[in-house]
Amino acid sequence: MSSISRPVNSPPPGYFAQKYVWQWPIRVFHWINALAVLVLFSSGLYIWNPILVPAGEPWNRFVMATVRKIHFAFAMIFVVNFVWRIYWFWMGNNYARSGFPFVWRRSWWRDLFRQMVDYLKLERGHRHLGHNALGGLAYTVFVIGLGWLQILTGLALYSESNPDGFWGTLVGWVIPLAGSSMAVRVWHHLFAWGFIVFSILHVYIVFYDGQQYRNGLISSMISGYKFYEADDIDHDTWIS
């Protein structure tokens, strides 16, 4: 049967309806994650290349140590937030799962292809309640995939001052896997830039998408509501 998933209460032609899509844990995750990535990347830049030259004697200067403390603190916030998001993948509504790459479904591949064509041809296809396949793939690769890699390499580096401690026992295996401590550092830097690439693409595409599709995309990450018309696609049933 070829039943396409439509929102249950489709508005009449020419009218918008709105639906509560992003539950509050998703929104909280998003903004904490955005803040953590921003702080982690900028503090990481300083740790990589400490350009400040504090005057005075080391007994009353603590610049590098402070920046590292900020980096570690936000790393822990990032980890807890990340675990929280994974928990909500299972506990949330279907939109919380709609970004998953359903690679075994033809409909997912078709949506992926169509979304790319729509973006490239600057045309307007269907709105999606939840994620379209391309967006979902990007979030899976850049937020979840890179997140895992960055957490593992980061915690492995964090554990280096105490290899027999809790973190060393938990993720110390990353270092022999990468080959050496230096290799872990190099990967950590490469992955960090992945977040920058993602942020550039992400910020642009949500502005473009919100403007082109008039779906209230940006405000939806604050209010949780997305706008749709008749004939738009509802992931609530599309992915389940």
Place this chain on the structure above:
Amino acid sequence: MDRRLRETTYEVLSRHGVDRRRFLRYCTMITAAMGLPSSMVSQVVQAMESKPRIPVIWLHGLECTCCSESFIRSSHPLAQDIILNMISLDYDDTLQAAAGHQVEEIRRRLIEEHPGEYLLAVEGNAPTKDGGVYCTVGGQTFLDVLLETAEHAKAIVAWGSCASNGCVQAARPNPTGARPVHELVHGKPVINVPGCPPIAEVMTGVLTYVLTFDRLPELDRFGRPKMFYGHRVHDKCQRRAFFDAGQFVEQWDDEGARQGWCLYKMGCRGPMTYNSCSSIKWNNGVSFPIGSGHGCIGCSENDFWDNGPFYQHLAGVPLPGVESTPDTIGKIAAGAAAVGVAAHFGSFVAKRALFGDKESKPADATKDTGDEA
């Protein structure tokens, strides 16, 4: 040889006129050298009194002998104490007086007469390409010698970075296929003692531990003894306060260098190198590289030759045709993303300008949204 082997360290020492008081003083000293508490002295004494000396075969493969050079400079305990009193060093082609076929004969006889009893110390590693022809000893490839000797060894001590992780001869592109000992020998306990060379006191300390307690010290994930490789050079560095303060040497002749600031920005590998350089130091505790004004090059870490250049903080990433840092690659990727975004936005604006502000129609629901979910 047999009778000598059955002798204990204490018996050898008394035969050389060492009295009981000096023997106890000696035991106390090596207990301290191994980093053990003074309550362990009695165990060390007991071991020295009761355990027969262990025969040791010391092989040299692809290496530069810097490990031996370091070893003979040990001061706590003196290398001569180890060689003459604690072990029975029956084969070491660099130190022994005999040469040629006689020497190889000694090695074979030792393997036959004391299988499972001798300790195998390996300095250097074995080339594996082309049947191992790039290193031969007495007409036999070193790979053969190593495997043959390792087969009946009680345990293996891999001296230096060559034997532990490959070092310079295993660096890219590794033309001779050199591989460290633990990748070649299987089913035998291997202690990795990396460093180029390892610190003398670390070498003798490891040997003393094995001889005294007749067991391997606790090893970390890279097979290194935790008692000497449990902390990074960075963790106990005398310049650590400058690191935390954020005061770094920027150039070799700047004011920071004169003030003894941290060498992090000069490519110091201290933060990623597990070794005892900053605590035990070198040459009887005189100094160590960072103490003398040069950054650590991480000589005891895996692939340290490939993780260069030594004078920049992060290793270069070898891409075909270019050598760049991970951050260069990241900037290029971010730039490419920005260019892509700009191109897309440009065409969006151009389309609006050309075709007006007309909103494009939503797709026809009946056409291409077929979904067989």
